[in-house]
Amino acid sequence: MEKLVRLSMSIEKSLFQKLERMVERRGYENRSEFIRDTVREMIVDEQWKKNEVVIGTVMLVYDHNRRELSEKLTDLQHHQHDMILAATHVHLDQNLCAEMIMVRGKAGDITRLADSLRQQRGVLHAKLITSSTGKEL
Amino acid sequence: MEKLVRLSMSIEKSLFQKLERMVERRGYENRSEFIRDTVREMIVDEQWKKNEVVIGTVMLVYDHNRRELSEKLTDLQHHQHDMILAATHVHLDQNLCAEMIMVRGKAGDITRLADSLRQQRGVLHAKLITSSTGKEL
Amino acid sequence: MEKLVRLSMSIEKSLFQKLERMVERRGYENRSEFIRDTVREMIVDEQWKKNEVVIGTVMLVYDHNRRELSEKLTDLQHHQHDMILAATHVHLDQNLCAEMIMVRGKAGDITRLADSLRQQRGVLHAKLITSSTGKEL
Amino acid sequence: MEKLVRLSMSIEKSLFQKLERMVERRGYENRSEFIRDTVREMIVDEQWKKNEVVIGTVMLVYDHNRRELSEKLTDLQHHQHDMILAATHVHLDQNLCAEMIMVRGKAGDITRLADSLRQQRGVLHAKLITSSTGKEL
Numbered sequence: 001m002e003k004l005v006r007l008s009m010s011i012e013k014s015l016f017q018k019l020e021r022m023v024e025r026r027g028y029e030n031r032s033e034f035i036r037d038t039v040r041e042m043i044v045d046e047q048w049k050k051n052e053v054v055i056g057t058v059m060l061v062y063d064h065n066r067r068e069l070s071e072k073l074t075d076l077q078h079h080q081h082d083m084i085l086a087a088t089h090v091h092l093d094q095n096l097c098a099e100m101i102m103v104r105g106k107a108g109d110i111t112r113l114a115d116s117l118r119q120q121r122g123v124l125h126a127k128l129i130t131s132s133t134g135k136e137l
Numbered sequence: 138m139e140k141l142v143r144l145s146m147s148i149e150k151s152l153f154q155k156l157e158r159m160v161e162r163r164g165y166e167n168r169s170e171f172i173r174d175t176v177r178e179m180i181v182d183e184q185w186k187k188n189e190v191v192i193g194t195v196m197l198v199y200d201h202n203r204r205e206l207s208e209k210l211t212d213l214q215h216h217q218h219d220m221i222l223a224a225t226h227v228h229l230d231q232n233l234c235a236e237m238i239m240v241r242g243k244a245g246d247i248t249r250l251a252d253s254l255r256q257q258r259g260v261l262h263a264k265l266i267t268s269s270t271g272k273e274l
Numbered sequence: 275m276e277k278l279v280r281l282s283m284s285i286e287k288s289l290f291q292k293l294e295r296m297v298e299r300r301g302y303e304n305r306s307e308f309i310r311d312t313v314r315e316m317i318v319d320e321q322w323k324k325n326e327v328v329i330g331t332v333m334l335v336y337d338h339n340r341r342e343l344s345e346k347l348t349d350l351q352h353h354q355h356d357m358i359l360a361a362t363h364v365h366l367d368q369n370l371c372a373e374m375i376m377v378r379g380k381a382g383d384i385t386r387l388a389d390s391l392r393q394q395r396g397v398l399h400a401k402l403i404t405s406s407t408g409k410e411l
Numbered sequence: 412m413e414k415l416v417r418l419s420m421s422i423e424k425s426l427f428q429k430l431e432r433m434v435e436r437r438g439y440e441n442r443s444e445f446i447r448d449t450v451r452e453m454i455v456d457e458q459w460k461k462n463e464v465v466i467g468t469v470m471l472v473y474d475h476n477r478r479e480l481s482e483k484l485t486d487l488q489h490h491q492h493d494m495i496l497a498a499t500h501v502h503l504d505q506n507l508c509a510e511m512i513m514v515r516g517k518a519g520d521i522t523r524l525a526d527s528l529r530q531q532r533g534v535l536h537a538k539l540i541t542s543s544t545g546k547e548l
Contacts, residue, residue, distance in 0.1 A: 151547075
């Protein structure tokens, strides 16, 4: 467990009260945890902007009846197999599938992989979560 | 396979040329697919705003050494087991884990679940992908 | 000048160091000011979500040669004259104009006004800044 | 007035119906105008990412009682006078002011100017609209 440091700052009273209400409303145990989360969120954003090695999850919704789409999606993933950590498939109904694919790599490479998955015909929706390896958090 | 309709529209010549370059640069086979994707993206945004039944994926990065965190996260998921479609865990290193959890439910309920996962101490990052059941796409 | 309160919190050492670097890189004099700005930004977001009385600025870029567009835009603004605080016009070149319009009102009403300005033919771009009356900041 | 070209595309029937409803709900006269606006929005985003010469509006809310703040803000603007097209000031109440400042320049320079205005003590909120000179739209 990492060493904690004590940090103090001054803030206008009315702003302080609004901060306290926000912490409570968002369900945080305490203010420290809320501010830590806010800082971590900013760090992750910077990691993606600076093209560092990060982790992301691509989520796909697609029609598996579309000819050769599954093979195409699998091919694309195998081509980048060293980036892909895990892929989980869910059968939504008779026709539709959802897939979530966790990826580790440079931010730019992950974005390109997500784009190439999105562009396949039959893919109805593709979206990328930008997260982090956690080492810098 | 669903019936396609033909749709035509007028557009300024210079804007048309920029659209064509954008379609190419983003790697789309053709303009139709690009515009369809854009429309689908807007539909998904509206589904989330209107609190419809949608699909999302929550991604977590956390420190599994944190006392009782894993149990807490599992508890939270079991409490909402009817919403959770699948959860996949990846061991990032000695200490850190990443998890992706696919969820189906009302947009507001999914957002609340993601918030309650994020607030646990030891969770370093939590983010939600907003997608769709695909039925309306 | 409002009374300041002293607030202290604990934070992991490595996260603290990253926070300090972020404060410096973004050009803030000190950490307190950076955190205050972050909290204020969240308050403004909540004000817009809750449809409170806020302030926004609509920016338009349009082609003034488009028949009757200027009259149409002026009409739309007069129709909402009680919301509009100020409007400034800039002649960008022979054909193009830019306008910035500061508006006070309920968040939803401001959004609708921005939408109705955007929809006019000849308006090439319209965008809304979401800000605040400052009373709650 | 620029020459229009005719563009046609194929789209699934159910998606087409949803597009039509979206066009109507957002108050557009017709589908062409809606799609043109969507394309223009993407072009503006790319212009900012590529650091092209663009137009933006910075909106500030601040407390004019704060010692020397007005002078500081004016100084900062004069220092960049060749970028600033127009600045309009509104007195919100006894203490608070709002200002909207239209700026033309490289995307990065505009962002830096907005950041330096935001960092001044007494500035409660600062936000930047990213728009365009309209030439590419």
